[in-house]
Structure formats: structure tokens, C-alpha cells
Amino acid sequence: MSDRRYGLWLVGACGGVGTTIALGLAALGKKLTDTTSLVTELPLFEGVSLVQPGQFVVGGHEIREAGFRQTASEMHERAGVFHESLLAACSDTLEAWEKNLRPGTLLACGETIAKLSDRPGINLAETPAAAIERIKADLLAFKKEHNLDDVVVLSVASTEPPFPTGPEHQSLALLEPLLSRANNPVLPASSLYAYAALDLGLPYVNFTPCLGATMPALEELAIKRGTVIAGKDGKTGETLMKTVLAPMFHHRNWRILSWVGHNIFGNRDGVVLDDPRNKAAKVGHKDAVVSSIVGYKPNTLVSIEYIPSMDDWKTAWNHIHFQGFLGTKMILQFIWQGCDSLLAAPLAIDLARMALLARSRKETGVLSHLSCFFKGPQGCTENDFFKQFIMLEEYVTTCRDC
Amino acid sequence: MSDRRYGLWLVGACGGVGTTIALGLAALGKKLTDTTSLVTELPLFEGVSLVQPGQFVVGGHEIREAGFRQTASEMHERAGVFHESLLAACSDTLEAWEKNLRPGTLLACGETIAKLSDRPGINLAETPAAAIERIKADLLAFKKEHNLDDVVVLSVASTEPPFPTGPEHQSLALLEPLLSRANNPVLPASSLYAYAALDLGLPYVNFTPCLGATMPALEELAIKRGTVIAGKDGKTGETLMKTVLAPMFHHRNWRILSWVGHNIFGNRDGVVLDDPRNKAAKVGHKDAVVSSIVGYKPNTLVSIEYIPSMDDWKTAWNHIHFQGFLGTKMILQFIWQGCDSLLAAPLAIDLARMALLARSRKETGVLSHLSCFFKGPQGCTENDFFKQFIMLEEYVTTCRDC
Amino acid sequence: MSDRRYGLWLVGACGGVGTTIALGLAALGKKLTDTTSLVTELPLFEGVSLVQPGQFVVGGHEIREAGFRQTASEMHERAGVFHESLLAACSDTLEAWEKNLRPGTLLACGETIAKLSDRPGINLAETPAAAIERIKADLLAFKKEHNLDDVVVLSVASTEPPFPTGPEHQSLALLEPLLSRANNPVLPASSLYAYAALDLGLPYVNFTPCLGATMPALEELAIKRGTVIAGKDGKTGETLMKTVLAPMFHHRNWRILSWVGHNIFGNRDGVVLDDPRNKAAKVGHKDAVVSSIVGYKPNTLVSIEYIPSMDDWKTAWNHIHFQGFLGTKMILQFIWQGCDSLLAAPLAIDLARMALLARSRKETGVLSHLSCFFKGPQGCTENDFFKQFIMLEEYVTTCRDC
């Protein structure tokens, strides 16, 4: 398998997460870092044939001009991440991969994201159908140029405002005719990438809270074209903690009275989330998981605030007020100080490998066994992290080479 | 089943935990409180025939003079727990149960615990055999007087210093002859209660870090007499959190660099743990669980300090330093502010019910399916709370009435 | 002086703070509690003739039906404050003082506060002038009935929405004619009480962020009638901490990059602050103090959220990101868990005593030496707590009996 090569196509390629994925794959490929934080490198995966980091070629769509090297260098300066020797050693690979970047689409991505765009060649006037065709052409050219066995399309773009879905998103038959409508686009940008990938029979992974492929019409397309979907919204920090701690409260039969979570961070994602419309999409998943696990609705509050000095260091304070025996109120607080892009990137790499694994097993449709990676798992209503992990374990057990 | 009555015999009856158990059972029996924090009241247990709170009669051994009412009142004054109306409404039951208190033994319980004793009738000079006989007589009298179907002996006494075990603790044949040795007692106080209970064929639950029945000789005795053992060291707060969070780090393949835990509290248990010998027994379990779950030994530190102003409010600060992708160090901190006795008592009641359930099913020996209740689960090496809980679920599933 | 009696007239009498003031004065008068947390009982005040707690008679305006005893009992039930024996021992005094309660005014107090009103006799249709006359009549009747030497009017009412001031608030000559205007009232409720008090020559203390006497016209009235004003917005918890810590950063020449403060609490004040209009008034002072002390504008964020389970326990998490030597970023976080009414009440009692002290010294106008008590000190631009305290010390030194 080792002479085969696979494409990882990043939507929103040169954001913090995309850049860290590219740098991480380069570093792993050159054996310059260890495999800490890759779930797919747990002993659980021994005997499972996964694509190796060094087999990946990275490309992607981007609406800004910055490339991987510039973003990585800025992150090093501002957030203190990435050792300078690693940046130097991976510079050649990142430079090569930057040649695979193509201009993204701004169709229905929302004003705040659109404002970030400074990349020449961004076409604002296209119809959804035209944008999809352009994206498909980019993907096919990438696959051909690098002689790739398969290409995973993985979205790590900024959070779009919530996009309302209707009957037209329930079936391919209803959706397709509307793609040529020029005004009032039927799909947001995130879903155009998903459509293009799936229509080419390529696997699509949505690491963001955007709509992407979360609709029956696109699930239908995936099955029709024989490919897979995984999503959505990578579970990296505070929400991971919630889905780890809520089961504890549940199993101990403690009553959660209130769960307050305040998040501060300062990377580009923060600029986008400073727009209340975009923030609404993000906060939704973060807030729903606790109720879903404990089976009742405690008083919850979630805020995400943009504090530039924090850069990529997302800090969350959570205050959990709960009632124990004989009505006694007690408190658990936690403070999470994590580097957002560094938390997200390894999970995204895991998901790319898992999507390719599913492809090698001829699976189609939504990969519901990947729920432990997501805040809003597609194809799965379980949010308890440990129950989700058991699903993953059970799946992986069936994948071992015998 | 509802006209049957069961004894709950508390070793260290009038400490904070024992008193809360007594008050809690009284309140539950009178339907004055809800069942929050009782694991055995989770929907999981629907269809399982458990002894009801109102069927319990409480008694116990104690080395101090204070009774349930006095301790409960002191806890209300100092720690602000227990509503005064609840104390008033349960006063009659507590008064009745105080009549079932008998003087405990101080044999090999360590100097610091012995110093707490002010109860008349404490016999310091007895041999282990004599102490066991006296304890057995107390238990039989209690059972007879209240016409009890069964009596669970549950230890909630203060933490003894570690008691070294040797070959003589490996089999009943070697242990028994040494029980008459007057000097250099072969068992600490905690094990005398365990011996007495088991020898009478009564179930024994060890909620403390003391030696109790944690030795092959007493496990042998349990099987010989057809009864059960559960232990040891109830998992109430910080250690519960460790066994909830360590699996998260493990499943995400993050590397824990250091895990520092500082605990402060001010109840009587704190006085005892201020003696470094007693503290050593306590800290052991708290420290071992993380390594056991992640499979390597991070730099760990655990302290427990006696701060009188805290009373029963055990507060733990934990600082977890971990390494993520590309060598990036991140931090999780939590602060747990729980009321120790209120956390422990419902679990102890759960354990009494589970022991009686096992008895009704004719089980014998160590009840390893109860590992999720304990810091140092007897008969089980698993410390991952969620894996432990699955063991409980699987057991309970086999117990449903069909 | 000890046979003299003084009135303390509370605006918003039966809220958490008002009730705690009443209970506290009753308890102090009966010597049932110590003087912890009374600034005016510091050794600094030795030799200064202050009105003693036992000399106070309490009365006040209220828009709800609840009295002191009911509120105190509810706070005991919900927040665990006030020992039940203290409540019992002070019940007679509180009952007597409840007879001094009169219906308040709802004029321009904002919708959210108005909705809380359930007290019979609230007149909604009056003009400002009519309301002022009614308030004056209540104050005079109280003074006469109890034969009081002086009456301090102290506002501890809920936070009104910000009330815009204009030229008409700059002088008494412009303001007075507008008081009879029925629609579009020229003053909010808080200022009507202030006007009434000052016009009677009584001292007025504003413990709230409401407008009260914060305008040149009312300062003019105070001087004209020979009485005093102190305000505004008692500095109890998070803001106190800010004005204590910001000077440290300033004196160490560290650069504050961002200062984020999230507050959660669940008392009635929280219901009112859940209205964004009312919240705006509150957040203003909390946010301005840091910049005022350090002389530049760091990125600041302040939130106050209503979480009912917290009751009176205001919990604040503050995250201070600062830059030290060679551009190194460091972090200070604090968590404040204080009981709001218990923090406020002793300061309010201090202010009543200080206002009466100023009266005995024939002072008039704004008492700027009381700045250390306030988030937005009237008559003083200094927010550094320790510089404010020095002002108090210097003033007190001049008050000692020789």
C-alpha cells in the first residue's frame, strides 16, 4: 500500500487548523514529531491498514492570499506554537503544497467571512452550479496531477451563519434543479464543496459547524455515488469536557442545576464568531450536548468571546452547579487552556484516515461510528463520549487484518 | 418483600459519613427527601428488587460518645448542611437508632484514632479473638432484637495507618491460630469487624482505605461462610474525577506530563489524616489510579491537608499538564467543592443495597462488579470509571425480575 | 449620645441587601453577632463618635409585598445564609420595623422593575412632583413617629435602566419647573427619593448604579438644604478585586492585554439585570475602573448573567492576560464566591454611619472621602482602592475626639 498516494483537500486550507494539518502531516511524514494526540495511533488500531502520513499530498481552497508558511509563521510569532526548527524543516513541503491551493467560493458564506477574502480570482457572481463545477474541476486536476488513488475533502473553514433548510434539501431530485438559480442561492458555500466532493464520489468530512453535507439530499448523493460522509463540528475542548463529565453526573445520579461555560480566544475563527450570526451556529452544538446526555434540561449558558491577546489559546471556564444527597448543592469548576488548532488538527488527520479506511472497505453513506470526533455527530444521537468511543472500538475491531 | 427488615451496621457509626447515612435513611424512609445521588435509583435499576430505605434499621460500633443527633447538629452548625426541618423531622428515628450503638475496638487502629476515643466501655486490652467475639455478640444481639432478615456490616470509620500483611494473611488456616495472640495483634481494628461479620455469614462492605477484608484469608472466610465482600475506599470526589478524566486523555492519545492534586478539608477525618501514617493509606489509592488507566507513570503529586475552617467541604484543585500535537503543552485545571459526607453516604447506602441484592441471589465472595464505587476496587484491576460502570450495568441487567 | 435615635430609611427595603441591613442592625443591636466586615469598626475609627447599631430604627419604601422576615426566611432557605437561631432572635425587631414600610414609586423605574411590583397602594399615575411629596410625607411621618434625630435615606433598590440626563439636570432652577410634567418624567424613580430626602435636608446615600443624586441639580439642592450625598454603586466583590489588583499591575509596570470578567448569580437583582437595559447601567462601572487606574484601555469584557441556582452567591471568574518582561505573556485568574447581600449590607451600614458623622460635623454636599465604598465614586475620579482608603484614613483622622 505504501507506494499509493492520497490527497487531502482542505476547504479553508490556510486557517489555523488547515495550516496545522499541513505542517503536522509534513512533520509526521518526515518523522520529525511523534504521534501523540492521533487517535488513529492508539494501540487499538494495531493491525488496521491505515494510510500513512507520508502518503498524503495536501491541497485546498482558500479565500485569502496567505499560504501555509505565512500562517504557520504568524502562529509561531503570536501564539508561541510550532518550534522554529520544525518550521524550517517542513518549509519545502509546505511550499510545494501551497502550489495546490485554489481560490474558494464566497457564495452564501455570510458577510463576515466574505470580508476576510483578499485572494485574487475569487468569483463572487457564480451560481451554485457553476461554483460546484469549478470546485470539481479543481479536485479532478489535483487528483490527476499528483496521480492520487483517492482524495478526502475536509472542511476546516470558518463558521458560516446558520443556513435554514427546507423541503428542497430533503431529496436530490428537489435540490438539483435549484442549483442553477443565481439569486438566493439554495446552498451555502460549505455545502457546495460537499456537493462537489460527493458528486465526484470522493469522501467528505465536515470538521466545522457549517451545514456542509448535513441534509438528506447530500446523504442521498453520497450513497448514489458510492462514497462517505463524516461530520460535523470537531469536538476539541470544552465540548469534549462536557461530554466526558456529563456522563459522570448522570451515572452518579447527581442533578445538574446549572452549567455555565465561558470561552475566550483570539484567532481568526474568533473574528468570525464575533458576528452573532456566525456565533449562533457554533454555540448551538456546545449547548445541546449536556441535556442530551442527562435527559433533562439544566440551566445552561455558553458564551464564546473574541479576545485578541489570547491568539490560538482557547480558554474555557466552566461552572457546574449540582445537587447531591439531601438537597446539598456542590460545585465543580474547570479551566481548560488549550491551543485550538493543535487540538483540532490531529483529529482532522484521524478523520481523513478513517474516511479512507471506510472507502477501502467499500462503505457508503454517513460514517456514524465516528461520533466521538464530533460535537454534532451526523447519523448518531449519542453524545456521551465514552459510549461514542465504544462504537469506535467496535468498528475498529472489525477492521483488523486477519 | 416489604415487611422484611434489614440491619445496616455501621463501623464508625457517628462520624460524618455514618451520621449522614443514618439521617439519609431516616429521611428516605419518611419520604422527606428525593433520591438524587443514589445510583441504585437510576432508571437502570427498574425491575430490580432492592431493599427499600424504609426497611433498614441502623446500628453500629463507635469509639466516641457522640450520637447521630449530636453529630448531625454539629455538621449543620459548622458546615451548613442538613436543613433544620429535616433534622427535627428525623430526630425520633435517630434517637431510636442511637440505642443500637455499641462501643467499638481500638485494637491496632493507630494512635491518632485511639486518641479520639472518649466512649465508656472501650476495652483496650483484649486479644483480636476476644474483640471478634464481642463484635459478633453485638451483631447477633442487634439482629435478634430487631428480628432482621440480614445485617450488612459497613465500615465508615477513620483511616487507619497502613497495616503490613504477611504470609499469615494469605489463608485462614494460618491466620486463625494467631488471633489469640495478645501482643502485636495480627489484624488491625478494621479487619476485626470484617472477620466478625464474615464469620457470622454477614455481608461486609469496606468504604474506607483501611485493610478490612482485603486479604486472601478473609476472602476465603467469606466463601466458606457463604457471604460477600465489597471494597474498598469509596470513590467520592477527586479520585472519581481522575477516573473520569484520565480515560479522556487516554482515548485522545494525549500525553499526561504531570497531574498535581491538592485537597483541603476540615472534618474529623482531616484530624486523623493529619497524622502522616494515616495519610499514607489514603493517598495511595488516590495516586495510583491515573497510571493504572493510562498505562504509564506521569509525574503525580497528591496532598491532603487539614484546614479546620473548611469543615466537611472538601476542596480539590487539580492541575493536569499534558502534551498534545507537535509537542504542544496544554493545561486542564479543575476545582471540586464537594461536601464529603454527603458525597459518601448515598454511595454507602447503594452498596448496602447491592450487597443485600447479591445475598438474595446467593452470591459469595468478592463483588467485583461494584468497582465503580471504589478508589481501590477489590477483585478488579479496572479503574476507568466508565468501564467500571459498564460492569455494573451488565450485572444489573442479569438481576431484573422477569 | 446613646439616648438619641436615628432613622435608616431604605429605598427597596425588602430586597436582599435591605433585608440583610435590617437583620444585621437588629443582630448588632442585640449583640448577637460580631462586627466583622464593618469598616467603621476597624481600629482606625477608635475615638470617633459614630452612631451605634442599637440607635437605628429602620423603615423604607418597597414596591413588593414581602417584608423583612419573609425575605430573610427565603434567603435562609435558598442560599443557606442567616442562622435560624439568629432569625428567631431578631424576629420581633424585624416585625416592628416592617410597620415602617411604605409603598414606593414606579415612576420611570423601567418595565422590568415595575413588573416585580405586587404591593397594594402603588400609585402609577402620579407626577414626579406628586411622588416627591408623598415620599417626603412618609419620611417626615417616620421621623416624627419615632422621635428621630436624623434620618439617612439609603437606596438599595434594583438597578434601573440608564436614564439620559440633559441640560435640565444641570441646575435646580431648570429642573424644578419640570417636576410637574406628567408624561415623560424628568427624573427616574431613584432620583425622586433622592430629591425628597435632600429637599427635607436629610442625607442621601446611593448604593446602587441608578441615577439617584448624580447630577448637578441635586448636588445644588443638597448644599442649599445643608445636607450630604454619598454614592454611587457599592463596591462589593469583583469590582473591588479589580481596583485592588489593577494598581498592582500598574505599580509593577506590567501591561494588561485583556481583562475578562464573567459574573453569575441568581438573586432578584439578577432577574432585573437579565433585562439588557438594566444590565447596561451595572456593567458600565464594572468595566471602567481598570482603564481609569492603569491609564490606558486594555481589551476588557464584563458579563453578568442570571443563573437562578446560584441564589445570592455571586461568583465571578476573572482572566487577566498581561505582558511582562521581554514580551512574555502571563495569566492571573481569580474566582470570587461571595454572598452578595452579605457583602453589601455592612458597607451600607458603614455609609449610614459615615453620613451621620458628616452631619454631626456640619458638612454639606458630596462626601468624596467615601470613594472606597463605591464602584463609581461621586465627587472623586480615583478608583485605586488603596488610594481611596488613604482618603478615608485622612478624613477619619480629623474626626477623632480630642
Add this chain to the structure above:
Amino acid sequence: MSDRRYGLWLVGACGGVGTTIALGLAALGKKLTDTTSLVTELPLFEGVSLVQPGQFVVGGHEIREAGFRQTASEMHERAGVFHESLLAACSDTLEAWEKNLRPGTLLACGETIAKLSDRPGINLAETPAAAIERIKADLLAFKKEHNLDDVVVLSVASTEPPFPTGPEHQSLALLEPLLSRANNPVLPASSLYAYAALDLGLPYVNFTPCLGATMPALEELAIKRGTVIAGKDGKTGETLMKTVLAPMFHHRNWRILSWVGHNIFGNRDGVVLDDPRNKAAKVGHKDAVVSSIVGYKPNTLVSIEYIPSMDDWKTAWNHIHFQGFLGTKMILQFIWQGCDSLLAAPLAIDLARMALLARSRKETGVLSHLSCFFKGPQGCTENDFFKQFIMLEEYVTTCRDC
């Protein structure tokens, strides 16, 4: 004044603090960093003639082989401090200053520090008198070689175990004859450096908790030789916070019930403090300040633990339990995440400048106006940070050029 040059002689030169001082002075001299965190750059100091960073030449004693560049590079690698471009730009200056390093003395510095020594030329067998002579020769040679106007000797060495003082340390007449005693040295290493400096009439600053010049005999020597002393134990993080917060509790008349402080860190100082004898010296000052400010002795607890993963990031959790009005207990917690060497170095530079300022004013003896810089201020019993700062302000006011 700008053509004059001054020496800064560091005892323990290449530890984290010493290295940061050297790097910081080099960077300041080259205008590569701003003056954030230098107290002597506050507006307060406008018009005061201070030695400028670029006027300093650095030298020092060291017992290890490592130089400034190696230590700085290690700190960059391990703790993420010092930008790599700054290290590169200052490398030439650091290299030049490394030539001024001389072997230190191990006399009575304690076993743990002695074990760190790997520097050739360390003479273990000398008498105190011989060591002092050697140190003096090193200082004179440094002064002569670089044609320095004055040399400040500043100790930033590791913490020695407490050294008991007796009658022989009370006067120079008693101390001097004992300096030739070979066995059982009359002074620890830290005091030998102090002696040498003072005997040459050079200013001596003790930034450590070591004995240094804290004894009447050496204060006498300073006055005799017409030079100055400042000390001891730089107030950088947790203790600074204590001396900032304790006055708040004091001024608000709240009663501190308990103050618990746990510190973790992982730099070389931590290795030394892992020896309980050395730790005892450090913990002493940290623990005493609160009582000294509030005038009573709350229950206090201070721990410092060595956690290698933390490197230079000293993290302190403090839990302050206090009693407010009507006996209500409340809690303030803070978490300080500071980089130890970066906190200390600017203060040390400030102290060097202040010592030289005092010299230019012909002052002699202990500089008690520098108390705000120290945990255990010499010549001053005040620990309230803000009162200490006022002393500094008053002094500086007298220093302005007119």
C-alpha cells in the same frame, strides 16, 4: 553620565534569573525590547538620573559550567520564553559577558546546591576568609578590566538551607576573627559574597532568601565602608499577590479563616527546593506576610513542589477562606501562571539601578525604601505592598533633579 560604565556582578550568574537579567540588559541596551515590567521606567521616575541599561557590563560567579547563551537557549526550548530572534541578536553581548564569569564558592551552601556544581576550578577546601579574598580579587579585576565606575553585587543564586545565626553575627568585631576558621564555617556561601562586596565598599543586593547580608555585623560593615545593602528575597508572584490582597481583607474588616497556597514549578530552583532544608528557607517568608499585614494568625499553609514539566512556569493556586457579615463564610481563589525568571529579572535590574542611585546620593546602610521589591524586606517591617510602594514614591520624589 552616559559615558560612564557600571558593573552588575551576579552571584549565581547563569541560573534562570541571572541569564534573564543578562539577556534583558543586552536587549534593552540594543533597544530590542520595551521597558514593560521595569518599575524604574514608570512615570514616577521621570527626572531621576538612573544608570541606563546600556551602561551596564555583566559578570558574575557561577558554580556550574553553563554560560548565559546555553541557559537562555535551554529556557527557550523548554519553557518557550525568549524569542529566537532576540537570542540571536543578543548572542554577541552574552558571549562577551560570559568571559567575565568566575568560579563561585560552595562553602556551606548545602549539599543539594553543591551537587549542582560541575565547574572546573571550584575550590572546596578554602576558609571563609580565603573565599572572601578570592571573591574580592575577582570583583576588583572585573572593575579594573572594564574601567567601571561602580559594581553592584546582586545575588540570584539558589536558595541555601537556613543558616543559624548567633552572637558572632551581631558585630563585626566578633565575626571577623572567626572567618579564618576552616571547619564549621561561620558564614554560608551567600554571606561570603556579601562580605566581599561590602568590604570593598560595593553595593550588595540580595534577591534570594539566603542569609546574605541579613545580620548586624554586615550592616555594620556596609556603614563602615560607606556602601549600601538591599534585600531580601524578591517578591515576584504568589507572595506579591498575598501582600496585595491581604490589605484588602484587612481594610474591609473581613476575617481570614485560612489561606492555603500551593506552588508548582519545574526550573533548577525547583531541584534545589525539593530538598526540604532549602525549602524551609523559602517557605518562611511566603508564609509570614499575611499575618504581619492583618495582625492575627489565620490558618496558613504554603507548599512549593517541583514538577519538571512546568519548567519556568510557576503556577500558584491560592484558596482564601474568609468570614464576612453575620458569620458568613466566603471564598476567593486565584491561580497565578507566571514565568519565574521573567518576573524576577526586571525587579533585579530595578534594584541594581536603585542601589546605584543611592550610591550617587552618598547613602549608606540598608535601603529600607526598597521594601516593595522583597518578600522579607530588610530594615522594614511593613509587608503591605501599597504602603511599601508609597515609601518608594516618597523616596523617589526626593531624588528628582531640580
